[in-house]
Amino acid sequence: MAQATPNSITRTQVGIIGAGPAGLFLAHLLHRQGIESVILESRSRAGIEGTIRAGVLEQWVVDLMNRMGLGGRMMREGHFHSGITLRFDHRSHHIDMADLTGGKRVTVYAQHEVIRDLVAARLEEGGGIVFGASDVQPLDIDGTAPRIAFRRTPDGPPEELRCDFIAGCDGFHGPSRPAIPAALRNEFQTVHPFGWLGILTEAPPSHPELIYANHERGFALLSTRSPEVQRLYLQVDPGDDIAHWSDDRIWSELHARLEDRDSWTLTEGPIFQKGIIGMRSFVCEPMRHGRLFIAGDAAHIVPPTGAKGLNLAVADVLVLSRALAAFYRTGSTEGLDGYSATCLRRIWKAERFSWYMTTMLHRNPAESPFEQRIHLAELDYLVQSRAAMTALAENYVGLPMD
Structure with missing residues (x-):
């Protein structure tokens, strides 16, 4: 498709498409290395900050935010969990992750709150974010001078962002992944036969940590x-x-599925948000073509059972920021050339863990009673084996980044 002649041309070192966790973290990481970037985001600031999404942050992500000076509100308002509870056969079993992993824990801090913190800090530092950008398209990614065509408003004149590299952090439906030629993309996907009905309720906590329940x-x-x-x-x-x-x-369903034989009771309150989402697992290989690098949901999706989505996005851009810093510092392309392979090793481990948690805890209508009993046996083995609990805890709190 022919591109309109741009009315305005902007220059930066790294053009970032998308102001989700991947794009915002990348911009901050690059800024701390003295590397310039501009973020193009299709939604408004209110839109990205107001999309309510849960968030479980791995230990290393919390540590990274604190090192970057971005964790102040998280440390004040987040919920720090040293374990989780698995509930099946109407009985509860505590997994003490801190004990099993040498003191590591997770922080429950919603993704949209992370985004609010990162946007505020980005703007305070004078970093560029174009909200409401439309017709965004990465171009010339095969050469050494890629560019991003866009409009600041749907009716605005065509503009162009010229850069050395493009980071596609624009989610599953964004324009970055399709810019990689289809013949060169390997996409692995499964759509799960169940979804989640999620609610937000005005109620005090019913339990001090997350409860994962397998119920008939x-x-x-x-x-x-x-x-x-x-x-x-x-x-x-x-x-x-x-x-x-x-x-x-x-x-009624929540009470039936969550309550146990020890007289624990769920606390109700007014429901002010509810919706149903489907679940899929997805990976795109490779995550780089020419000067375009994709990260976060643009490259992979995990079911939320494993609590890995945001953490994987941050891992991607941490690898990418280090590779870009090495390039600008020494001219080395080793990190850039190895970006996809490095990220995919972690991604497939996270996919495996998310698959494990999802299949073990859900009731798949396509499975036989035999297969469902196997999942219950897996849970029973898990809560009686320190080795099995340690494996779960190590994955849940986050595998090492280095």
Whole structure:
């Protein structure tokens, strides 16, 4: 498709498409290396900060944010969990991750809160973010002078961002991954036969940590948002209509799936948000073509059961920022050439762990009773084996980055 002649041309070192966790973290990491970048984001600032999404941060991500001076509000408002509870056969089993991993833990801090912190810091530092950009398209990625065509508004004149490299951090439906020729892309995907019905409720915490429940009626998850707001999930048919789920029906299912034989009771409250999302696992190989590097959801999707999505995005751009810093410092392309392979080793391990947690905890309608009993046996083995619990804990709190 022919491109309109740009009315305005801007120059930077790294053009970043997308102001999600991957794009924002990358911009901050590059800034601390003295590397200039501009972020192009299709949504408004209010849009990206107001899209409510849960977040479980691995230990190393929390440490990174603190080292970068971005973790102040997280440390004040986040919830620090040293373990999780697995619930099956109506009994609860605590997994003490801190004990199993030498003191590591996870932090429950919503993704949109992370984005708010990163956007505010980016703008305070004078970094460039173009919100509401439209018709964004990476171009000339095979050469040494890539560029990004865009408009600042849908009706605005065509503009162009010229750069040395492009980072495609624009999510599963963005323009970056399709810019890699289809013949050179290997895409691995499975769509899971269940979805999650998620709610936000005004209620005090029912439990001090996350509860993952395998129940004959389906999976359920108890999480948290704040001392006043809790987040909970139910396994449902991904094609179901949320209109079929009254508040009373939701609470009835949550009580049935989460409560145990020890008289633990779920605390109810007014539901102010609810919706159904499908679940998929996806990986694109390679994650680089020419001067274009894709990261985060543009390159991979994991089901939320393993709590890996945001953490993988940050891992991608940490690898990329180090490679770009080496290039600008010494001219070395070794890190850039190895970017895809380095990231994919971690990504496939996270896919494996997310698959393990998802298949073990959900009730798949396509599985036989034999297969469902195997999953229960896996859970029973897990909670009785320190080695098995350690393997789960090591993956859950985050594998080492180095």
